[in-house]
Structure formats: C-alpha cells, structure tokens
Amino acid sequence: MTTQDPIYKTDALIAEDIDAYLETHQHKTMLRFITCGSVDDGKSTLIGRLLYDSKMIFEDQLAALEADSKRVGTQGGEIDFALLVDGLAAEREQGITIDVAYRFFATEKRKFIVADTPGHEQYTRNMVTGASTADLAVILIDARKGVLTQTRRHSYLVNLLGIKNVVLAVNKMDLVSYSQETFDSIVADYKAFAQSIGIEEFTAIPISGYCGDNITANSENTPWYTGTALLPHLEAVEVNNTADQDKSFCLPVQWVNRPNLDFRGFAGTIASGTIRPGDAIRVLPSGKTSTVARIVSLEGDRELAVAGEAVNITLADEIDCSRGQVIVAAQDPLEVADQFESTLVWMDENALVPGRAYWLKIGTQTVSATVQHPKYEVNVNTQEHLASKTLDLNAIGVANITTDREIPFAPYAENRTLGGFILIDKMTNHTVAAGMIHFALRRAQNIHWQATDIDREHHANMKHQKPAVLWLTGLSGSGKSTIANIIEKKLARMNRHTFLLDGDNVRHGLNKDLGFTEADRVENIRRVGEVAKLMTDAGLIVITAFISPFRSERDMVRSMMQPGEFIEVFVDTPLEVAEERDVKGLYAKARSGALKNFTGIDSPYEAPMNAEIRIDTTAMTADEAADLIIARLIP
C-alpha cells in the first residue's frame, strides 16, 4: 500500500502562520458529490481512502479502525477502509451500506461533502436522495468487470437528477495490471451508453482505491494516463452556484418576519438570480408588483444578494404576500399551473394509489395533489418504458399530477428548487415519492368552466332547501343502507328533494368497470363524490351509503363540497356484530377466502376521527338513528 504525501494538510503553514492559513481557508468553496457503485466496486474503500489521504482520520479513529479490521475486516487483517464509512451497527454486521451517509473532508481549495449511498437496485431511493443535493457524481466501475447493468442504472439516475458533472472512476486498476487497453475499452463502452441517455460529457480516471493510485496525485503505475488524478479534479471542477445567478430572480417566501407593526420582511432562500434594493418584483400567483426596499441582515442592510443565500427583504408597498408565494423579477414571471407531467421516484413500501390525494411540497408551499395512472414505468436497468398501473417502492415512472390550486413552478431541468417536489402520504406522513416537473399540461387552460345563468344558489332556492351531502360510512353490514333508506323516506315526507346513492347500486352502472383493489376503491369514491357534487349544484340533499374505508378519500370528497355541506356520518358497528348479522353472507365468504380485499377482514377500515355524527347501532334502532341525523340536518 502506498502512502501519499500529506499535501492536503499543510502542517507547515499551520504551524508557522495560522492567520494566513485561516485567511485562505475562509475563502474555500464547497463541492457536494455522490459516489455510485456497489459494495464490490470498492466504493467505501475509495471514500475511506479520500478521508485517509486528506488526513481526516485521527489516531484514535485509526486505532479503532485497525482493531476493527482485524476483527471483522475483509482485507486479511490489513486496514479495511470500508469499515470507516459503514456506519450503523446493523450494516456492519451485514457488510453492506443500507442508507445515505454524509462524509466530510477538506483540502487546500475546497470543502467536500460526500453522499455515500448503496448501489443495489432496492436502494434506488437512497441513491436518488443522495444525488438530489450533489453537484457532481463519481460513478465507480470495477476494471475487471467493465460497464454493467448497475453502471447503467447509476448513470441513468445521475442524469435524471440533473447532475452535469460526471466522473467515471475505473477502479481496481491494480487487479488488471494497470492495463491501458482495459481502461480504454471500458471508456469507449461507457461513452456509447452515456450518449444514448443524454450524458454529454464525463471525465474518466483510472484509479485504485485500495492502493491509492491516481487519488491525490498521478500514479507511476499508469504513465499512459495524462489527465488529472481524482482529488485534483474534484478541486478544480466548476461548481454550479454561480450559474444560477445568471437566471432571473426568484425567491420562494419561507416565512414572513413581522416583529412589530412597522416591519414586514419576507424571508427565504434565493432560488435563482440576484437582487438589489430598487429592483422591480412581482408576487406570484397574485401578480401584484412592487419594488425591493431593503435587504435586511444582522450585520446591516445589504446592497446585493445572490442565488443560494438566505435573505430577508422588505418591499416598498404593502402588498399581500405569505409563505408559499414566490417573489420574482417583475419583467420575468414564472409559469403558474395546476397540472403537470412529472417523473416520480416512488420511495415508500405502500405503492402509489392513482387518484388518491397526497400532500405535495414544492419550494416553501404544500398543496394537495392527485397522481393519475402512470403513463409508463421505467426499467432502471435497461431504461425501457413499461406499462404500469401503479408505482412500487423504488419504481420510477412518468405521470400527470393535478394540484388543488395553481402553483408557480419551473421545469426541474431549469431549476431544482422550483421543479423538484416530494409527495407526502396524508395518513402516515411518510415521504412517499420524489418528483421532477417536466412541463405544465395545457388542459387546465383549455377546459374553461362554462358560466351558467341559473347557478347553484338559484337551484337551491327553487327547492326551498339547503343542499347537503349526508355521507354514511361504516363496515359492510353496519346498517348504512337501511338507515339511508329511512332518512330518504322521512325527508320525502317533509317535502325535501333528495337522492340516495347506494354502494351496491352504483357498482351496477356508473362504476361497473371497477373492482375492489385499493386503487379501484379510491376511484369508486372519487366518482361518487363528483356525482354528489353535481347533485348539490342542482340543489339536492344527497344521501350516500358506501363503506368508503379510507380516510383520505372521504376527506377528498369533503374538500370537493362547499364548506359545511359535507356531513360525515359514522355508522359505528363493531366488526363482531356486523359479521354476526352478515345479511348478504359476505363475511362468511371472506373468511373462507372466496372473497378477497374485504373490508374488516383482509382490507383495513379507517374509522373517522372527526365525523359530524356518530351512530352507535348497538345502542339505537335504525329509525332512531335516522331521526337523529335529520335533526342535525334540519335543526
């Protein structure tokens, strides 16, 4: 093993003139990069080597490492650099890296943050996470194996996340006798592939992480290689944070700073461009304009702020602006839309449910959004497009997304901050997907609402009633349909115009194309919700009787209606009681396995948490229940 000169920690300068050293080091830049490769490619060894050669490993850590290497190392008692970076105890036992870990080291010129992520296909989400903040990617190849499926997968993901600086590190050159021929042929293979997926440029370097060749300095073992070694290359590569300054100004408002009545500052991190006092701005989506009055900071007002800085600005005029809105250069506003085509990387154990509402967080804004059926899924190994009904953990696909309101955005390829988003499950609060906006769909602009002269108020007035939706939810056999029927009869006697939508009946017509999978159940409820909405527009009191097992869909229907119009009625019957009644004989079938996805048996029922009305069917008759509900509807 060759030991490199400690050129990356200039002990002499530190010892002689610490002030001069500090002065230089305060002007260092920062590069964030990701290393892609599998355990076998020697990735951890390379990172361990970078830390070691840049003297980021202290004696006590080295001693612990030596002890560990003897105990569990894979290098026959020699120092196993991989042990340095495989952090969690579980991982060390399994000998694999299962998460994203961040490592730090610094040289004379730069501070580096390395995202260390596993390379296996089942860890696509981790690699995507690491790549999302990287300026550069190092793609490792085992010189003995050449370009493999995993190389293609890593390259595809790197390109997908928009990383423009790619280093192809052909590792383990010591095991192929430092052969130039091997190196050249791997580079030629890779070049052909890279171009086919849109990677225009890359830098190939022959290295050995284990022996230290071409890491900090050019190695004598590869005299034929005339390019720079890995670390000097990482030090010299141009970082992107100045490129963003050339774009037009854009500041997503993160927090409104209002310590007293005389001060109102808009705090946030500049996503692109530069700003000066006096610049004309526009607030999106409202479109209101003003000019920048001050750029306020603890050290005093500033004359200029640039992309990447966290600022607090005040405006010359009192205009409405709050968290989630975006301040942009007045002459150069962003697009605003509510339908997008996007790439999605699915990150959760629970697969995508098309049609279900998720939280979508983009910039500083969180909105409700639904995802359509994927147009296609991408096979990350071959980049082929496959037909797919959903997206499972680690799947990547393209789908249209609809948000519940218009949001300012930019295509991801132009701006990571305004084009990258996450989806959050409304129930579990998990981050379930990462998304990248391609473009807005024009459909939203093309389908205009037809303004009608006789509006919903007119319809309701003619019927002398206030439209409403009585939404009965509960287990199969809980008594929903029975109660709904009685309600309708009683309301008819009171001269109310009603309509009863019943689960079984709807499935014979409107929804006969749907089954009982989670996705179909979501679509079932969505359609019923839309129909109920049209009926309330027509002035009717709508009574529905659907199991509607998922909280998020019931909430979705609630959000379609006017405030106060949706009345959720939880028909609360314990499973044992419903099963014992088993009016339609369905529980028996479900228990025997003849009926799949049956709510309460092998499919969950999420009880309402804040239903307007709860009916305990073990404590009252169906008739009493109907009276109670009507009393609530017509006080």
Next chain:
Amino acid sequence: MTQKTLTHLQRLEAESIQILREVVAEAENPVMLYSVGKDSAVMLHLAKKAFYPAPPPFPLMHVDTTWKFQDMYALRDKAAAEAGMELIVYQNPEAKERGINPFDHGSLHTDMWKTEGLKQALDKHGFDVAFGGARRDEEKSRAKERVFSFRSANHRWDPKNQRPELWSLYNARKAKGESVRVFPISNWTELDIWQYIHLEGIEIVPLYFSAERPTVERDGLLLMVDDERFPLKDGEEPKMRSVRFRTLGCYPLTGAVESQAKTLPEVIQEMLLTTTSERQGRAIDHDQAASMEKKKQEGYF
C-alpha cells in the same frame, strides 16, 4: 452580470438558516436545546441571523445535570439574555432527589440527567420540535441521521425507518405525540465551527482557551476540580496545569488537554495539528463501538 462565488461557510450558513426558518414556519411549539458548548453557540448565532430583526421565536432550553462547569452556567444566562430569548432550565427531579452524580453512578448519571431529563422536559412543555447542535462528522451513526429526525411518542429513534430527505425539502409532518429533533448544523465540521466562530466573533466559554486550572489525573483523563463537590482520593491533590477543553460536558466526565493555546487562532492551530478526534475527551462514547447509536435509539440526543 455580477457574480459572487459563495464560500463554503456562506453555503453552510444559508443552509442552516433555511432549516431554522422552515421549522418555525411548520412547527407548533419549537424549542432550541442549548448545551452552552461551541456548537450551541454557533447554532444560537445562526438563529439570531435567521430571524433578525425579530428575536428567535422560540425559547432556549438547557437540560441541566447540575454538574456543568461554573463558566458554562455564567455564559448560558448571559447568552440567553443577549438574544432576548426565554431560558428554560430543566433538572430531572428524580435524579436530583436521588443525588445522582457522575462519581458514584457511572452511566446512570447520563441516563437519568440527560436522556430521561430531556424526555421529561420535552413532554412537560409539549415541544414538538427540538433543535440540537449535533454534527454529522462527530460520530458514525450521526453521519446517517437526517436533518429532520423523527422520534416516536416515547422518543425512540428508528434508524431503519428514516424519511428520505431530498433537495432542501423537509417533511415536518407528524402525528400527535410524535416529535422531531432538527439538526441545523448537520453538515458543519469541527473546523467549520471554529472558523465561523473566528470570522463572526461569537462568544464562547473561556474553558476552550488554555489557562492555569486545578486538575487531577484519573483513568488517563485530566479532570478539572471545578468545585468542592469533587471527591479527592487519599493523597490526591489538584495540580495547576495549563489546560483547555475541546468539548464541554459535565466537568467530572470531561477530559482536559494540556495546551498553551490562549487565542482562537491558536486553538484552531492546535486542533489542526492534533492527532486525536474531539470526542476522545468524552467518557461517554468509549463503552462500545456502537454505543452512540444505542443511546440515540433510547432517546439520547
């Protein structure tokens, strides 16, 4: 067009400020845990910058063990007052009653005062987000922890079930009872911290600078006799040595290093030329290789 290349410290500062503001925008009842060390000092300074001209809109909380250095208590009260923030000091009443101390109770001391004390304090005040000054370069299990790190209703950390964190988008949503520990200076290294303190002129506890202090040597650690509670063994006599501290904790658990570094540049110089990592002076991490990960799962910060 004007170009301005941001330095690594400027990029780190911007990232930390964004994190601090995001929490204030999304949390119901945040608090900043303040340990009076250099990392806490930097975190507090960043909070002042993030919310200026308003004071940071959350209280500072010190989970006290009653065994910190006297100098730390002095700076703690001063720093909170200067920032215009409420200071909450919490001491686990059970630990107090049982007289738990680092001399007689070993790891129970950390467990009761710090781990249990922290949980009690968070529950008592109903804080849903707690800022902490931990850095990823400190320790291997920290390197994998998210910036927004979720805790179950009983404060446990599940390293295998962490939410993915992409770009600078943080998902702060949680169910009732769950809480989040947020680490705004995750991506700073020890050197970054020192450089920033130097550049911004941030006040830190004088114990970081060397001075003549009364010390005794025990189990390979140089311990400072900070008050009369230190039980001296027979024949043991505190000796004046020129020492300083690289990290600060409970004085009977924190090893000093012999040093002549009296100014910040000298401290940084010594740090850069040293051959041991900063956690070596802490008795808490030595137990076993994965000790920190285990402690964190149990709720330790």
